[in-house]
Structure formats: structure tokens, C-alpha cells
Amino acid sequence: MKNKALPISIIIFLVFCFVIFLKGLNNTNNYIPDETLGKKISSFTAINFFNEKETKSDELFAGKNFYLLNIWASWCLPCRNEHKILMKLSQNNSIKIIGLNYKDNLDNAKEFINDLGNPYFEILRDENGTISIDLGAYGVPETFVIDNNKIILKKFVGPLNNQSLEEIKKLIK
Amino acid sequence: MFISQLGFYSLIIGLIFSIIFLPVAYRDLFVNNNLISSNVFSILFFKLFFVLVSFICLIISFVNSDFSNETVYNNSHTTKPLFYKISGTWGNHEGSLLLCLLILVFFIFIFLITSRKEQKKYRIITLLFQEIIIIGFFLFLLITSNPFNHLFPSPKEGLGLNPILQDPILAIHPPILYLGYIGSSIILSSSIAAIIQNQVNNQWAKNLKIWVIISWIFLTIGIVLGSIWAYYELGWGGFWFWDPVENISLMPWLCLTALVHSVIVLEKRSLFATWTLVLSISSFTFSMCGTFLVRSGILNSVHTFANDPSRGIFILFFLFFLIFISLIVFFFFYKEKKIKQKNFLFSKETSILINNWFMMYFLSVVLIGTVYPIFLEVITNEKISVGAPFYSKLFIPFLIPFLFLMSIGPKMAWIRQNVKLFNIKIILLFLLSIFLSYLILFKTEQRTLFVSVLVIFSIYLFFTTIRDFFIKNQINFSQKISHFGFSLLILSIIMNGIFSREVITNIEVGEKHEFNNGTIYFKNINTFKKKNYTSIVGIFKIKENDNEEIYLEPELRIFNQPLIVTSEADIKTNFIADKFLVMNLVKGNDYYNIKYQTKPFMIWIWLSAILMCVGALINFFKRK
Numbered sequence: 018m019k020n021k022a023l024p025i026s027i028i029i030f031l032v033f034c035f036v037i038f039l040k041g042l043n044n045t046n047n048y049i050p051d052e053t054l055g056k057k058i059s060s061f062t063a064i065n066f067f068n069e070k071e072t073k074s075d076e077l078f079a080g081k082n083f084y085l086l087n088i089w090a091s092w093c094l095p096c097r098n099e100h101k102i103l104m105k106l107s108q109n110n111s112i113k114i115i116g117l118n119y120k121d122n123l124d125n126a127k128e129f130i131n132d133l134g135n136p137y138f139e140i141l142r143d144e145n146g147t148i149s150i151d152l153g154a155y156g157v158p159e160t161f162v163i164d165n166n167k168i169i170l171k172k173f174v175g176p177l178n179n180q181s182l183e184e185i186k187k188l189i190k
Numbered sequence: 191m192f193i194s195q196l197g198f199y200s201l202i203i204g205l206i207f208s209i210i211f212l213p214v215a216y217r218d219l220f221v222n223n224n225l226i227s228s229n230v231f232s233i234l235f236f237k238l239f240f241v242l243v244s245f246i247c248l249i250i251s252f253v254n255s256d257f258s259n260e261t262v263y264n265n266s267h268t269t270k271p272l273f274y275k276i277s278g279t280w281g282n283h284e285g286s287l288l289l290c291l292l293i294l295v296f297f298i299f300i301f302l303i304t305s306r307k308e309q310k311k312y313r314i315i316t317l318l319f320q321e322i323i324i325i326g327f328f329l330f331l332l333i334t335s336n337p338f339n340h341l342f343p344s345p346k347e348g349l350g351l352n353p354i355l356q357d358p359i360l361a362i363h364p365p366i367l368y369l370g371y372i373g374s375s376i377i378l379s380s381s382i383a384a385i386i387q388n389q390v391n392n393q394w395a396k397n398l399k400i401w402v403i404i405s406w407i408f409l410t411i412g413i414v415l416g417s418i419w420a421y422y423e424l425g426w427g428g429f430w431f432w433d434p435v436e437n438i439s440l441m442p443w444l445c446l447t448a449l450v451h452s453v454i455v456l457e458k459r460s461l462f463a464t465w466t467l468v469l470s471i472s473s474f475t476f477s478m479c480g481t482f483l484v485r486s487g488i489l490n491s492v493h494t495f496a497n498d499p500s501r502g503i504f505i506l507f508f509l510f511f512l513i514f515i516s517l518i519v520f521f522f523f524y525k526e527k528k529i530k531q532k533n534f535l536f537s538k539e540t541s542i543l544i545n546n547w548f549m550m551y552f553l554s555v556v557l558i559g560t561v562y563p564i565f566l567e568v569i570t571n572e573k574i575s576v577g578a579p580f581y582s583k584l585f586i587p588f589l590i591p592f593l594f595l596m597s598i599g600p601k602m603a604w605i606r607q608n609v610k611l612f613n614i615k616i617i618l619l620f621l622l623s624i625f626l627s628y629l630i631l632f633k634t635e636q637r638t639l640f641v642s643v644l645v646i647f648s649i650y651l652f653f654t655t656i657r658d659f660f661i662k663n664q665i666n667f668s669q670k671i672s673h674f675g676f677s678l679l680i681l682s683i684i685m686n687g688i689f690s691r692e693v694i695t696n697i698e699v700g701e702k703h704e705f706n707n708g709t710i711y712f713k714n715i716n717t718f719k720k721k722n723y724t725s726i727v728g729i730f731k732i733k734e735n736d737n738e739e740i741y742l743e744p745e746l747r748i749f750n751q752p753l754i755v756t757s758e759a760d761i762k763t764n765f766i767a768d769k770f771l772v773m774n775l776v777k778g779n780d781y782y783n784i785k786y787q788t789k790p791f792m793i794w795i796w797l798s799a800i801l802m803c804v805g806a807l808i809n810f811f812k813r814k
Contacts, residue, residue, distance in 0.1 A: 024521045027517065028514075031510065031514075031517075035510050037564065037568050038482070038506055038564070039503070039506060041564045041565075041567065041568045042488055092345070092346060093349075094263070094341070120750070
């Protein structure tokens with residue numbers, strides 16, 4: 018090898034790329050380009066899970082709290098996993114968790130709550146899934162963090178985990 | 191349940207065969223005869239068999255909706271039609287990797303049986319290197335993305351396949367694209383073997399050319415299918431969005447296109463050996479790089495699979511491991527042969543070299559546009575997105591000389607061409623192109639110098655490639671067709687870009703909307719209940735000034751599992767232009783947002799790309 022400069026510079030360049038990619042991987046975030054973020058949550062009316070009364074979302078989100086709107090279903094396996102996170106979060110007084118029960122069998126859903134505990138301040142039913150469509154949801158589970166002006170601060174697609182728990186805690190401070 | 195287990199254990203047996211292969215093949219390397227031992231053959235055969243069994247098991251799990259399998263649970267649903275249950279097998283990260291692995295073991299087997307005439311050592315080194323890649327894929331699959339993960343208790347219903355992926359074209363797009371990507375792995379392995387065996391010569395180039403052309407054809411078809419899908423399904427009315435993942439498939443394509451040309455020079459004139467090797471190594475590197483960028487979730491796009499950094503780290507290490515091995519082999523083993531040959535400026539060699547320079551330029555533009563945002567984000571934490579304007583600015587000025595040189599280059603003779611630049615027929619053809627482009631551009635607003643010159647040269651190239659069919663020259667038939675296809679492609683893309691028109695408006699049932707040269711009437715709306723979605727079909731009548739009325743019926747599909755609304759454009763295609771109408775819901779009221787587009791020459795874009803592949807295919811049918 019007469020010319021060592023070429024291989025060495027190629028190797029240095031590749032190592033540089035390697036490091037950048039490695040760091041880039043840690044930056045990975047479930048960023049969802051969504052126009053609903055920063056906007057007011059759309060109003061809806063739904064049937065209450067327990068007393069079967071009609072509930073208006075505007076009245077529900079009227080308080081001076083932060084709200085967490087969690088779309089869930091008893092048939093949804095990831096929901097089962099994220100339930101403990103919701104239970105933890107329900108002990109926090111500055112946030113009220115509203116459940117939106119998505120396309121579910123009422124008995125199964127009640128059994129789910131009985132088994133795993135009820136973290137929800139209120140549960141509404143979305144029997145045919147239209148409310149979730151209007152909210153711009155992708156699927157179950159999905160969670161919206163809403164502030165006292167009904168503005169959507171953050172949206173989690175998929176189950177919550179400890180990391181998202183910390184993020185929520187930061188948001189509602 | 192049992193099927194899943196069977197699939198999993200077949201995969202493990204496959205891996206064991208792969209590992210056993212290494213010492214067996216290595217020992218065979220030193221046996222002094224020119225026959226590869228039958229053990230090598232049997233091992234590769236059994237490995238192919240077991241991976242195939244594993245893949246079939248996964249398909250069966252999908253067909254039976256066996257939700258105790260995590261992959262099936264995440265990507266299928268009982269209400270899904272059978273066809274999409276099957277195509278769902280490779281519509282997800284785990285399944286698609288298993289398909290990749292299957293193609294890898296299939297290709298290595300094909301290589302073994304088709305390379306009989308070549309030297310034994312060269313064959314075995316190729317197989318060994320290919321086997322290293324296969325083991326890498328096996329480990330990646332088993333460690334980070336096992337398609338047979340078991341769920342207990344088993345769920346009653348799955349989460350469903352993303353509805354925008356439920357499309358017949360998309361069912362075949364990934365497998366074909368993978369055939370292209372994976373084909374380039376054989377190119378890499380055989381280059382490495384050729385370097386080690388010091389036989390980078392015209393005979394090797396002749397054999398390599400077959401693999402290069404095969405990979406190129408599959409990659410081209412794969413890209414075209416993806417772009418057709420984007421056009422029909424995503425409802426944006428375009429065919430190329432410079433989405434990072436599209437760019438990633440374009441990079442190996444540009445590399446392979448350069449390689450297709452340079453390998454011919456190596457075959458015919460024994461020149462460009464080093465350059466051909468660099469291209470061979472880069473083709474697969476770019477394919478793997480693509481896998482990394484897509485699967486690690488480092489990029490966000492339509493194609494993003496589940497984000498899991500551990501997968502990214504694995505591919506990243508594997509990718510750089512392969513790059514380093516290739517580089518070490520390249521720098522330490524490769525002895526460049528000094529061949530004394532006279533080179534002339536006007537020759538086929540030079541024109542192919544120029545072609546390669548252009549390819550490299552286009553490649554680096556795409557590479558920078560795709561990777562630079564990642565670098566920038568890591569270094570400065572700033573998010574930017576690179577879009578069409580960047581690529582247009584950097585591509586168009588260079589496309590002009592490229593098109594011009596392409597009209598001359600292929601006609602050059604090897605070694606030396608006596609140049610008669612001022613042939614009267616060529617000048618006439620050029621004047622005709624200028625006149626035609628004047629006619630074309632006369633009525634449009636796009637009368638900038640760049641656009642005019644671009645149109646002139648693309649028309650000129652189009653004429654020259656047609657003329658080539660009728661005169662006797664240096665170009666062989668398959669090349670004529672491919673080059674004609676390319677010129678048609680460029681011309682259609684340019685015409686499409688110049689003459690596309692669109693109207694966007696919000697409209698209610700029963701209303702009409704008038705635009706410059708026509709009217710859109712929103713006649714009616716119908717709702718249907720389908721097996722796994724609800725369909726809303728709007729009926730529109732469109733009357734443009736001098737044309738007949740046409741009816742377009744765009745559709746909205748509200749899928750229940752997972753909950754997603756997709757819009758299906760209604761497109762009326764003919765040979766001159768596509769009429770494209772798509773509608774979307776406007777939240778909270780009775781209006782629909784509609785987008786009506788006229789897209790000229792769309793069908794020619796697809797046809798010309800297919801023509802390029804047909805040209806390449808003809809290569810295989812004209813053996814002397």
C-alpha cells in the first residue's frame with residue numbers, strides 16, 4: 018500500500034458516521050406529526066359508563082385541572098399493560114384521568130376495571146368508535162394530555178410506559 | 191400454536207446449518223480438485239428447506255389468525271380478507287425480515303448451482319462471505335425480532351394491519367424490492383471473492399453482470415410499484431415525494447445503474463476494475479444502510495416500522511462490520527493491474543465514465559438530502575426537513591448536460607470514435623426539438639430558461655433514442671429499448687411536472703364549484719358497509735370546457751381495526767392524462783375537502799420504467 022491516506026481518511030469518516038448514527042438512535046422519538054397538538058380538543062357527547070347518562074365533554078373538561086384522556090378497551094392487550102401506569106398516575110391530584118372505552122362489550126369492560134382497579138375519574142363509552150375518529154385517534158390505547166383550557170398538550174399513541182409517565186408528570190407541574 | 195413452534199425451531203435448525211457451513215466450506219477450500227463437495231450442496235439445500243418451512247409456518251399462522259403469535263396479533267385481525275392475511279406476513283418488521291432471509295438463502299443456493307463453470311475457490315469464498323451475511327440476518331431475526339414470539343394468554347382478536355398497507359400492489363412491492371436489495375449482496379460477496387482470488391477480470395465481469403442486471407431489474411420494478419402505490423393510495427396525487435425511504439431505495443438503484451454500465455467496460459475492455467469494485471461494495475452497503483435507516487426508526491416516514499433502538503444498534507454494528515471487512519479486503523488484497531491501453535477522449539469508455547460521474551453526483555445529492563438532517567439533529571439538535579425544492583435545484587441543472595451526453599454517448603465506438611459532430615440530420619433533429627418545445631411551452635407560464643432548455647434536451651434525447659432503432663450503430667437491441675425507456679421516462683416526468691393542474695376546495699353535497707376552465711358538481715354521497723371497513727363514496731361530475739363530462743367517485747374508508755380513515759382517490763386514466771379526484775372529511779361539518787388534479791402522461795411514467803426493465807431482460811435472451 019503506497020498511499021495510506023485514503024484508507025485512513027475513509028476509516029475516520031466511517032467511524033464518524035457510525036458515532037453519529039449511534040447517537041441518532043438514542044434521539045429516536047415517537048414523533049407524530051399531528052395537527053391536533055396545541056389545539057382545543059373537539060367537543061363531544063358520550064354515554065357515561067356506570068350511570069348511562071349523557072355527558073358533555075365541555076362540562077367534563079371545565080375544571081381547573083389537567084386532564085388525561087385515555088382511550089382503552091378490555092380486548093386490547095397493551096391496555097392491560099399500561100393500566101398500572103394509569104393506576105400510579107391516578108394518585109396524582111393535579112390530573113384527572115378520563116377513560117374513553119372504545120368499541121367494547123360493557124360486561125367485559127366492567128370485569129377489566131374490577132380486576133385491575135379503576136384509575137379513572139370518569140369513564141365514557143365510545144360504542145361505535147366515532148368519538149375516537151373525531152379526536153383523531155390512531156388506535157387503542159391512545160392518550161391525550163389536556164390542560165385547563167382544553168388544549169391538547171401531548172398525545173401518546175400506543176401504551177404508556179414509565180418514560181411517558183415521567184413526561185406527563187413534567188407536563189402537569 | 192404448534193405451527194408457530196415449528197416455525198421457530200426450523201429457524202434455529204437453519205441457523206445451525208449456517209454455522210456448520212462455515213468450517214465445512216472452509217475445509218473444502220483446501221481440497222485440490224475443482225468440484226465443490228456434496229456436503230456444501232446438501233447444507234445449503236437443507237438450510238433453504240428449513241427457512242422455507244419457517245416462512246410457510248408464519249404464513250399459516252397468519253391465515254389461521256393464531257393470535258398466540260405476537261407478530262400475528264400485532265398485524266392481523268380476523269375480519270381481514272384472506273389475501274391481506276397472507277400479504278400481512280411480510281407487511282411487518284419481523285415477517286419482512288424472515289422474507290429477506292428466505293431470499294438470501296435462496297440466492298446463495300441459486301449462486302451455487304449456476305456458477306458451476308467458475309473456479310472452485312472463487313465460488314467457495316463467495317459462499318463463505320454470503321454465509322456471514324446470512325448468519326448476521328439469522329441472529330438479528332432471532333435476537334431482536336423473532337417472528338414467533340408467544341403470547342399467553344392468547345388474545346381473542348388482533349390489532350389489525352394498517353389499512354393503507356391493504357393494497358394488492360403493496361402485497362408484492364416489498365418482496366420484489368427485497369429481491370433487488372438482496373441480489374446486491376451476491377454482488378458484494380463475489381467481488382470480495384474476486385479480489386481475494388485476484389481475478390478481477392473480464393470473465394468475472396461477465397458473470398457479475400448477470401447478477402447486477404437481475405438486481406437492477408427487481409429494484410427498478412420494486413421502486414415503480416412503490417411509487418404506483420403512493421400515487422393511488424396516499425392520495426397526494428404525486429408519484430415521488432423524496433420521502434427518506436424512497437430515497438433509500440434510489441441510492442442503491444443509482445449505484446447499480448452506474449455498475450451496470452461500468453461492468454460492461456470491465457467485460458469488454460478490462461478497464462475500470464477498481465471502480466467496478468467500489469460500486470459493487472457500495473451497492474450492498476447502500477441497501478443495508480437503507481435497512482438500517484428504515485428499521486431503526488431513526489427516520490420518520492410512511493414506512494416506519496416499530497421503533498426499537500436495540501434493532502437499530504444491531505443493524506448498525508452489522509452494517510459497519512460488513513463495510514470494514516469489505517474495506518480491509520479491498521485495501522489489503524486488491525492488486526490493481528496496470529493495463530497499458532490507449533484511451534481516447536471520444537470513446538465508449540469515456541462516455542460510460544461520464545455517465546458514472548453523473549450517477550455519483552445524483553447519488554451524493556440524494557445521500558446528503560437524506561442523511562444530512564440526521565447529522566444536523568445529532569450535532570446541533572435542529573430539525574430540518576429536506577424536500578422536493580432541494581432536489582429540483584440540484585438535479586435539474588445537471589440533468590441537462592446528462593441528457594445531452596446520453597444522446598451522444600451510446601453511439602460511440604469502443605477505444606476510439608471518429609467524431610463528425612455536425613451531421614446534418616442531427617442538427618435538423620435538434621432544430622425540430624427546439625421548435626416542438628417552443629410549441630409545448632408557448633401556452634404555459636413556465637417559460638424560464640432552465641425549463642425550456644430541459645424540455646428541448648429531453649425531446650432531443652427522445653428523438654435520438656427513437657432514431658437509434660432505425661439506424662445501424664454501436665448500440666445493441668436491449669440497450670436501445672432501455673435507453674428509449676429512460677428518455678420516455680424523463681420526458682413524461684418533465685411534461686407531468688409542467689402540465690399538472692390542481693383545484694382544491696371545500697364542497698357540500700349538491701353544490702358546484704367553478705374553476706378556470708370547468709365545473710365540479712358534487713352529485714351525491716353513498717355509504718356502504720364492507721367486511722372490515724365502512725365505505726363512503728362521493729359521486730362527482732366534472733365538466734371541463736371542451737371535453738366530455740366525466741364522473742369520478744372517490745372513496746373514504748373508515749377501518750375499524752385499527753381505527754384509521756383512508757381516502758381512495760378515483761382516477762380516470764388514459765394515454766394523455768389522468769384525472770385524479772380525492773376527498774377528505776372536514777371535521778365537524780357537512781363539507782368535504784376535495785382535490786381535483788389533471789396529471790398528464792402519468793401512465794407513460796409507469797410504462798417507460800417497465801420498458802427499461804424489459805430492455806434489461808432482453809439481455810438474457812440473446813446469448814450468442
